[in-house]
Amino acid sequence: MKIKDAEIISLMQNPRTQEKGVRALMDAYQSRLYWHIRRIIVDGDLAQDTLQETFIKAYQNFHQFKNDSQLYTWLYRIATNEALQQVNKMNKMKKTDEDAEYHMQNLVADNTEGSAEEIQILLQNAIQSLPEKQKLVFMMRYYDDLPYEEISKIVDMSVGTLKTNYHYAKQKIEEFIKENYER
Amino acid sequence: MKEFDIEKLERKNIYKVPDHLFANIQENVMNDIKTSKKAPVFKLNWMYAAAASVALIFGMTYVLNSDNDSAEKGLTSDTAYAANKGEPKTEGELAYETLKADLTSADNNNQTVVNQGSNVDYAFKNEKEKTEASPKSVKATPKKDEAKMNDYLDSFSNSEIAELASNSTQDVYLDLYN
Numbered sequence: 193m194k195i196k197d198a199e200i201i202s203l204m205q206n207p208r209t210q211e212k213g214v215r216a217l218m219d220a221y222q223s224r225l226y227w228h229i230r231r232i233i234v235d236g237d238l239a240q241d242t243l244q245e246t247f248i249k250a251y252q253n254f255h256q257f258k259n260d261s262q263l264y265t266w267l268y269r270i271a272t273n274e275a276l277q278q279v280n281k282m283n284k285m286k287k288t289d290e291d292a293e294y295h296m297q298n299l300v301a302d303n304t305e306g307s308a309e310e311i312q313i314l315l316q317n318a319i320q321s322l323p324e325k326q327k328l329v330f331m332m333r334y335y336d337d338l339p340y341e342e343i344s345k346i347v348d349m350s351v352g353t354l355k356t357n358y359h360y361a362k363q364k365i366e367e368f369i370k371e372n373y374e375r
Numbered sequence: 376m377k378e379f380d381i382e383k384l385e386r387k388n389i390y391k392v393p394d395h396l397f398a399n400i401q402e403n404v405m406n407d408i409k410t411s412k413k414a415p416v417f418k419l420n421w422m423y424a425a426a427a428s429v430a431l432i433f434g435m436t437y438v439l440n441s442d443n444d445s446a447e448k449g450l451t452s453d454t455a456y457a458a459n460k461g462e463p464k465t466e467g468e469l470a471y472e473t474l475k476a477d478l479t480s481a482d483n484n485n486q487t488v489v490n491q492g493s494n495v496d497y498a499f500k501n502e503k504e505k506t507e508a509s510p511k512s513v514k515a516t517p518k519k520d521e522a523k524m525n526d527y528l529d530s531f532s533n534s535e536i537a538e539l540a541s542n543s544t545q546d547v548y549l550d551l552y553n
Binding site: 211214215218222223226227230234236240243244247248251252303304305308309311312313315316334335362365366369370373 | 379380381384386387388389390391392393396397399400401403404405407408409411
């Protein structure tokens with residue numbers, strides 16, 4: 193991955209090969225970023241738009257990328273910000289936090305495949321019930337298996353705070369599933 | 376459910392994904408990039424924008440003011456040009472001049488119909504050239520009436536005569552053409 197990142201960066205930094213670089217960047221990270229965004233936003237169309245915007249911003253602002261951080265960390269940061277902006281837009285239309293949580297759980301129901309297991313649906317609903325920071329930390333750690341140090345760079349939080357947040361998030365989710373699982 | 380460990384659960388993506396999702400995303404992104412390359416967007420510094428606005432305001436003010444000045448100058452010079460040009464005077468002006476000449480020479484006892492007629496001829500001179508219309512004959516005032524008129528006018532002071540002249544311009548003008 194390291195060598196590939198170096199190739200992508202080299203292509204992106206050269207104006208003649210920039211378009212090729214964007215393609216390589218998308219090939220390498222589109223799937224991971226898409227699912228990261230999708231778990232935050234849930235809505236499929238909105239997630240697609242947000243991923244597109246993430247790549248366009250990455251292309252437009254590549255001169256701001258510093259080699260001292262990992263390429264995926266930088267991309268995750270852009271994607272997370274874009275996704276949170278979309279969620280905030282959606283939440284502005286809702287009067288209370290409960291309305292917003294209810295809306296997200298409806299979205300989960302509407303967007304879930306028919307073959308999905310009940311426990312997996314419950315897990316997604318439990319994630320949507322978490323506060324924003326806990327939700328982000330939990331998803332990046334649980335699904336993407338990102339090291340705390342990298343998550344720290346993405347969400348601007350200390351490693352200690354992240355560990356605490358993850359611990360509380362996990363506890364809440366387990367409680368939620370225990371309460372709502374009907375088998 | 377009494378015991379549940381989330382770490383033992385399989386990590387799955389359970390959301391529906393449309394066909395050709397990533398191909399569409401790549402195509403849209405590349406189209407957007409190509410469009411933005413063709414039409415580059417320049418970020419305008421607000422200071423430059425403010426400076427340009429001020430320059431535009433001053434420029435417009437200067438242009439509008441210079442237009443007004445030149446219009447006024449043009450008007451003045453046109454008027455002066457017309458005054459100096461020696462263009463034929465209007466009928467009213469000629470009639471007034473004729474009357475004035477008559478009134479100032481009212482105390483001249485030698486004034487006769489012939490003299491007045493010459494004045495009328497003078498009044499008509501330019502008019503004749505301009506219109507080429509045949510001048511109407513002026514009826515000669517009988518000598519007696521002329522003398523009476525002169526006596527009557529003698530009784531007026533100069534200022535009264537001037538006032539009378541300014542008020543009677545139109546009447547005289549009409550008389551001349553009767």
